[in-house]
Amino acid sequence: MDLFRWTIQEASAAFREGRCIPAELMASVNSRIEAVEDKIHAYVSVAGDAAVQQAASLSAGNEASPLWGVPIALKDNLATRGMRTTCSSKILESFCPPYDATVVSRLRGAGALFSGKTNLDEFAMGSSTETSYKGTTRNPWDLTRIPGGSSGGSAAAVAADACVAALGSDTGGSIRQPAAHCGIVGLKPTYGRVSRFGLVAFASSLEQIGPLTKDVTDAAILLKAIAGHDHRDSTSVNVPVPDYPSLLNGDVQDMRIGVPQEYLQVGVQREVREAIRNALDLLGAAGASIREISLPHTDYAVSTYYILATAEASSNLARYDGVKYGYRAEPVEDLLDMYRRSRAEGFGPEVKRRIMLGTYALSSGYYDAYYRKAQQVRTLIMRDFEAAFDVCDVLLAPTCPTTAFRIGEKVNDPLQMYLSDIYTISVNLAGIPGISIPCGFDGQGLPIGLQILGKHFDEATVLNAAYAYEQRTDWHGQRPAL
């Protein structure tokens, strides 16, 4: 039996029943990484034998934790003490944080193991991992295609069984979109549900850390482990964390499901549209009531997002100046020369593009027209969702308009690239939770993602709707032939 194919629940059960020990599973995952990494390039760095040794020395007594001994992959923008954290950028290529992200320390506390750090678009800016300084990750379902991004490494690693589960971060769809393209489950929690401490910031008001897993139950387990208030993150909210796994019952009787009409219009691939219709039929048959709703400000989401996200990024990335850590150009003439060249040489083109866009949007004389206006539109987009949730429990939509595109296809057309996030971006602007789960394949055998959105802090309902669908289908059990 290939241990690496296990889900979190399977691994945990095997440990409890004494059928396997963590070191065996870790070794199995490592051998899988070795076998597939040449093809998919999901990892920026791997823990290797060190993780096996760590598995062997895991303190007993914590077996009750569902993550005890489970190998998890971490997106390389999550700070890990003593492990390099590069954000797939030249400017942080050798950066080794002296601290753990809160999610990382929570996983350590739960007895999880770390298989390595996964690839991402540089500083999470992208939808394909093509902007990574560390090379592009390939989609395990079709190695000529992108895995999605920015958490493309995490998604590909999970899809290829090169880890049991992974963490990613979602600023505009960066968990859900790669999960959809790789045929796995990806959950973006409510803004404030999970501490951002130790998540290297791209756009602080939009991003959340969340799980990428092989099924919905694993997502519920992993979310429970990382969620909850953290005194080190003022934007994390102090509300109780439900026991998500125990709330999964697959019952959607009388659940009110809304379908945003704006999300199924032009530009949606035919097979994607069909898969969503089928999913609606299935849930309707299971007892849910389906209704069309409208999110009238949807058209403004992408432009609003690219003003706010880049504005925050321009400021968040100012600290990479060659003074304290990270890449410094040498020799230099003077201070200004050091700044200019360190940043010119350390950042890739997409990061520079966004820094420039954001700097412009915040500039004196333009602030009102761009940043302030975008904040106002953001409020309108939030209200759209509030109105929808007055009459619905969850919303259902495609995760992406199309399945995974080819590597290089959109790399020179940033606008086309940005539009691939059109159905995920509003969710970050509104701060609500959303999940992507597998709901079929297109004619070329590429996975299609179904997105389910919920009210603020109502991940439980989102997970249960996803679980209900998963229970009645077997898309999640499909694995790419690698």
Place this chain on the structure above:
Amino acid sequence: MAYETIIGLEVHAQLKTRAKIFCSCSTEFGGPPNGHTCPVCLGMPGVLPVLNREVVNFVLKTGLALHCRINPFSRFARKNYFYPDLPKGYQISQYEHPLCEAGFLHIDLDGEQKRIGITRIHMEEDAGKNIHGEGSEPFSYVDLNRTGVPLMEIVSEPDMRSPREAAAYMRKLRTIVRYLDVCDGNMEQGSLRCDANVSLRRVGESAFGVRTELKNMNSFKHVEKALDYEVRRQARILDEGGSTVQETRLWDAERGVTVSMRGKEEAHDYRYFPDPDLVPLHVDAAWIDEIRATLPELPDEKMARFMTAYGLPRYDAEVLTVSRELSDYFEACNSVAQAPKVVSNWIMGDLLRECKGEDEALAQCPVNPDMLARMIQMIEQGTISGKIAKTVFGEMVKTGKTPEVIVKEKNLVQVTDEGTIAELVDRVIADHPEQVVQYRDGKEKVFGFLVGQVMKASRGKANPAVVNKLLKERL
């Protein structure tokens, strides 16, 4: 041409909280370079600021003391610029929604009170320090110990009409923040810093002229000197038919001039925007009440009380209430001595001279309020003369001994016995026949000389009243 001077001040006060504003590092001055730092104040990737509520408390205290409106909603903003001592590439400050607005304070000039408006008070973090080394191997180092030390910026209205008023405003502000114990008020060490906006306009005009911003004035004296210079500089330009330009100028204390640092065109675009890492700050009435209850008696109130309760002249009351330490000293001393004006004279005279007006020196002064009070009692009771008391005071400062011990050891008790003094008077009259004749011829001034001779003969111990009386009788 006659001009009216318009001055507004922006004052940065370093707050005396134990921890920094967004992390728990110590705010202690000094320490090995980068010793008081952590990933948060070093601005490492992924870290987040968490507001220290003690900072809010300190600024609320100040806002209430300066009669400000406390905004129930305020928020932090990022001020973006590149500099090596600014590890995040932005300073967390407040911009559109400061904590306090629309307050005022009173300054006193030549007995006249004037109200100066406070536009706003906001919170922000301090930057670090760059250290440069010259020589064969020049270097530049960055010390981030000060990074994240809390500051409050107090912005005044352009209400001051002379450099003297500006200096008086600074002094009053210093007095208040020290009363509140939120800032140590030391300009030389930079815990209180001041930038000034200065412009001139023709008398009678209502529109403001073009202003310059003055920086680098690190003492009260320099604030006044720099402003004096700048006012004269601008007046000269205007007199010559020229016009002033909007710019930032540095005070060069050594040369006593202001020099242009950067013009309007080179001004930074700080690209302020709300900091998404910090949630808006909500201050409710309960919080404000809680802080209000901790406010001490403030200098204006205290001064009024000193005038009514102790019958002190306005000048005395003002001097004595310039710091909490000094007013406490006065009250402690007077509670024993029960002679307000005498106590006030001794404090304003000998004691302040001894301490050079510094509160630290006052705290360390060997003459505590009780000792001074007992010495004053000895004067009041006639045990020693006022003149001898000067000697006693000097001895107390030098040795820290009580006045009783000093008087006893040095045998300084006042002589009031008429018999003893009469002997001295007789001897002086005998020794100075010439002066006696002059006095009897109507030269009254000579009387003082004769008194002095008697006092000298008694080594200052004779009771001057008795000396006067006996001398008059015998002449």
